[in-house]
Amino acid sequence: MKRKQLFRPWLLVLLVASSWVRASDEEHFVDVSIQIFTQAEKPPEKAVRPATKEPTKPDPVQAVAVSETRLLPMYLRYRLEQSGNFGAVRVLPLLDNGADLRISGQILKSDGNVLQLAIKATDSTGRVWIDRVFNGTAMASHALSGDALAEDDFAQMFGEITNGLKQQAQQLSSDELSKIKNVSLLRYGLGLVPAAFSPYLEESPKGEVTLKRMPAATDPLMKRILTIRGREYEFIDVVDEEYARFYSAAKPLYGLWRQSQREQAESSETRNARVLASTSDFQHGSYRALQQSYNNYRWAKLQELYVDELGEGFTNEIEPTELQTNDALHRLTGTFEQQYREWRGILAELFALDAK
C-alpha cells in the first residue's frame, strides 16, 4: 500500500524540485505567519448561576470574542502587507514552525474604547523582534487608499506594531536574512523528518536556534522539503483566503459593534449622573420618590435590553459567516492534516532508503 503511495503524481513534482538555495526578489523579505489571536480572559457570566448546562442560544459576548481573535490578526496582516517590508503575510489557525517570522497575539482588553494587545514576534532563529503590550484608544481613521477594510479605530496602534516590526526587518543584514530563511526551512524539515534534520540545528533552552551546518545544496531531501513547504503554503493560502473572506464580511459589523460599545460607555456616564441625581429632595415614600426609583430601574433595564439586542444582532449577523468559515477551515484542516501525515510517512521512508 505504501509503495503505491510513493508513485502518486504529486510526488514526481517533489523529486524534480529546483535547488533550495533561493535568490529571487522575494528572498529579500521575511515571510510572516500570524497565528489567530487568543483572548486573555473568558468573558464573565452575566447571571449568577452554576454552569450545569450549555446555553441554548449562542452567547453574543462569546461570539464577539471569537470574531475579534480572527479580525485583529487579519487587520495586522493588511498593515504589514501595506508596509511593503515583508514577503508573504499569512494568517493561520496554528503556530507555523517553519515561518521566517511568527507573530502571536493575545487580546488583553477590547471594549470599543480601549484595545490592549500583547504581541510577540519571533524569527526562526529564536530572536525576539517584539514582545510587549500595545495600548490603543479608539480614533476614527480613514485609509488613504479608500479601502474600508484597511480602516480601523485602532489604526494608530497597529501602526506602532507594524513600525516596530519594520524597523527590525530593515536592520537585518543579508546574512542574517539568509540565516533566518535557512533555519526556517530546516525547522520545517525537522518537523517532517526529525532524524534527518536534527544534526543541522541546535536549540538552546531559551529557544534560540543555532545553525550548526548546512546540508549540501544538492541534497535531494532538502529539495523535497522545499517543494512540500511550497505546497503547504499553497494550502495555507487557501485557509488565509477563508479568513480574508471572513474579514471582509465581518469587519464592518465589528466596527458597528465597537461603536455601540462606545455609546454604552457614554450611557454609563449618564447612569452615574442618574445615580447622583437619585438622592433627590423628594420625600421618602412619596409618589415622586417612588416614581423616580422605578424610572431609574426601568432605564437601567432598557439599557440592558439595548445592549443585549446589540449582542444578539451581532451574533445573528456574524453567525452564518462564522459557520461558513468554520466549516471551510475544518474541511481544509482535515484534508491538510491527512496529507501532512502522508508526507511525513513518505519522507521518512525515502530518508530510510537514502540512508541505506
Place this chain on the structure above:
Amino acid sequence: MLASCATTHEQTFKPESTQLHNAKLPDFSGHWEKNYQASDVFSNRFQLYVADIRRGIVRNTNENAGFKEASGLDAKSINGLAQLAEEITRMPLLNIKQDDASVNVERENDFNLRCLYHEKQFVQRTNAFGSERCGWTNDRMVFQMYMAGGLQVSHLFSLSPDGTQLNVTSTIGSDRVTAPIVISNYYTRFVSQDDHYDCKQTLTRNKVCSQQGHSK
C-alpha cells in the same frame, strides 16, 4: 377573583425545588391582552387595601394600648404607592417568548421582564438602581425587584389549567407602608399579525422580518 392582600412587607417566595427537570414547565408563550372584566378594578382594590390597613392599625392600637403612633397610615406614602401601583400594573398587552431556558415578557410601555432560568435555578441580577430575582416556584414564574428608596415590586405569572388564561399577580410595596398593594390581572390569548412573521434582530438593519416559511 380578587387576590387577598398581603400582610407582610416582603413577598418572599421559596423555590419548592431547584431541580425540577422532569416537571413540564407551563408555556406562557404568546400574545396576551388584558381581560378587564376578570381583572381587579384598581379603585375597588385600593379601597379594600386602605380598609385592611385601617383594620390592622385598630387591632395594633388595641393590642398595644397607649402606643398611639402606630405606623401604617401615612396617607401620603399610601397614596404615592397606590398611584405608582396603578401605573405599573396597567400592562394592557403582553407578548411572551419562552424556551427551555428563558422567558421574556414584553410589556407595553414598560421594560421587559426577562429570566434566564437554566435548570430552573433562581437567578439574581443587580444594576445601579436595584436588584432582581426570578425563577420558578412550582408552575408559577416569579419576578421580584428591589429598588432604591425601599420600593419592591413582584410579578407572579400563572396559567389556568386549560392554558387559556394568564394571571399576573403584582405586589407593590414600600418601606414606608406596612402592607404592599396586591393587584391581580387576567389575560386572554390573541393572535397578533406579528405571528405571521419570523423576526430577527440584526446590528446593521435592526429588526428584520420575513413571512413564516419564507426565507428573506
